[in-house]
Amino acid sequence: MSKKIPEGVIERLPVYLNCLMELKQDGCVTVSSKRLGEFTEINPAEIRRDLARFGTFGKKGVGYNTDILILKIKHILGSDEHHRIAVVGAGNLGSAIVGYDGFAIHGFSVSAVFDNDATKTGKKIGKLEVSDIKSLKKIIKEKNITIGVIAVPAAEAQNIANLLVEAGVKIVLNYTPVIVTVPDAVKVHNTNPVKELLYTLYYLSGAGNKET
């Protein structure tokens, strides 16, 4: 499955989906690749190519039906099911992720947050109580959590990744700058501000020249 579709396309689908959700909330029934391109800064021709892969064709001059396209992309990504998340680390980053208000609309929910700091365990972040990391495996299995987020200091990242894998999560979202290794059966996605900035930085010079 992941072989058939280029990674670049899969990386763009969530960008389209986020944009489509926004437009839907603004009451847009249809959306053109041109409009999607304006919001996502992706070439409309590339957007049409991407969506055509999935047999999704917009009507010339009308565009795509927003609802249908949202359902289609959600189905491709698998986000039409509900997925539970465990956040490890109840510091600033962990608290920010727990408090993030964009999960529900995409079928995600943070079901547990863990820390090893006794001054944090038992306290609440929003409605969620911080659990002792010692109970991580038990709670992740009980709550059928499939996604683990690493929001701990870099030095702890691999240990936490190991714990999450043992607990049976299928996806690890790693916010630390270090690379963590996991079995093939688990998918790691490394994300940190530097990675995002380096990617964007490439366009800085080009963008600068265009400035008026």
Added chain:
Amino acid sequence: MSKKIPEGVIERLPVYLNCLMELKQDGCVTVSSKRLGEFTEINPAEIRRDLARFGTFGKKGVGYNTDILILKIKHILGSDEHHRIAVVGAGNLGSAIVGYDGFAIHGFSVSAVFDNDATKTGKKIGKLEVSDIKSLKKIIKEKNITIGVIAVPAAEAQNIANLLVEAGVKIVLNYTPVIVTVPDAVKVHNTNPVKELLYTLYYLSGAGNKET
């Protein structure tokens, strides 16, 4: 420039760079595309194709020189220069970004953090004092800051984007779920946990099947 090289390639370069920095710290003088592939979960053949675009060829059986490849990718991305960052929002997320320890090694530094909350301004996050948002334009110009990070509630995102653009930043890193619009001269990169999760989610089923 951004036309010549596919966006997918540019998205992978920071992933390679992060990985190479790690390996360099571990004392690896050379690295093979196979090894890079293991760490990054990118197909080694794709890695070789990507790097060959820039005239960077590894030696068969030896691989790439880590230092040279790091310099080359940094140069392509423009991260061989120093770039100053302003973070807007001194809440959990903003504080986490200000405290992130992976910037320096890539030539970034957080030079200012802003908030409109009088209970936060004047307080310190690490060594950096939170400035009143009223002084955003003045400080960004004075400190020659080119990158602005939006870490405020979603409802405020577009207002902050406008402020950052007026102040003259070239890159906006938007951590809110809403889409912000800016002039062509400025590059926005939207990033949030959902986007990362949706992308990774696609591989969940495939990964699950491989589990032993």
